[in-house]
Amino acid sequence: MLPEAMIALAAAGGTAVVQAAGTDAWTGFRQQVARWFGRGNAQRESAELERLDQTETALEAAGADQAERVRLRQETFWEAWFIALLEGLNDEEREQAAAELGTLLGQHAQQGGVSAGQGGIAAGRDVNVKAEQGSIAAAVLHGGANIGTPTQPDPSQG
Template sequence: MLTEAMTALAAAGGTAVVQAAGTDVWTGFRQQVAGWFGRGNAQRESAELERLDQTASALEVAGPEQAERVRLRQEASWEAWFIAFLERLEDEEREQAAAELGALLRQHTSQGGVSAGQGGIAAGRDVNLKAEHGSIVAGVLHGGATIGTPTQPDPSQG
């Protein structure tokens, strides 16, 4: 049975895999994840690379109506895969693997792991959305939000 921290780490791993797929960081990140699972076994690492590529492909071909459902399914699948892998390890090896996974995920986010797929934007800091001249602005938020007082329009703008 995994600790709560390891289960949370597995969930973060699943999310990171899905968020990285199809972005600029994907190639390096997928190699690191496969290496983590492979643990020095080239055959297992190769199998994980294939599994990671299948995930990227599933996310890429999902239509707009299916994208969110596919993303959630892939995240859950990877979370379960990380959990199953950690559970198979002996206690000492499990602790080491969890520490390595945590380091891998921290490295991923510190190296610009915040990313978006084609047609999207992502930021690891503040984002200001502004609509001008009757345009509409929309955004998807993953995390907290602060709403400030909007500036008053110039009287000449109507």
């Protein structure tokens, strides 16, 4: 079983693939991910490019009513795929691959991806924060936020 940090890295990889698909960053990121999975094997790299293209196609083809489900399915698939590769390596190779993946994801984040520090959460989409049964929920927001039901506009505003 992989250490928790590597599982988190695989989850971040899955999220990054889905978030990058169809964006300006996709072409370069897609190539880097395929190269990471290929591990020097041109045939495997080519197969990964096809798999990445299938993800992009699935995300683009999803209707509005299915987009979230397709996105989650693709993130889960890629997380599992990253985990499977890492689990198939010996300890030394796994450490090297994890470091390479961390670097790849860090470069992607610097080029417009989403990232967070240790203990944080970052999202390129909506995040819901709620507290139940007397617990406390907290969030730091950088950008706009909508909380609860929006206020009704003044009649003079139309």
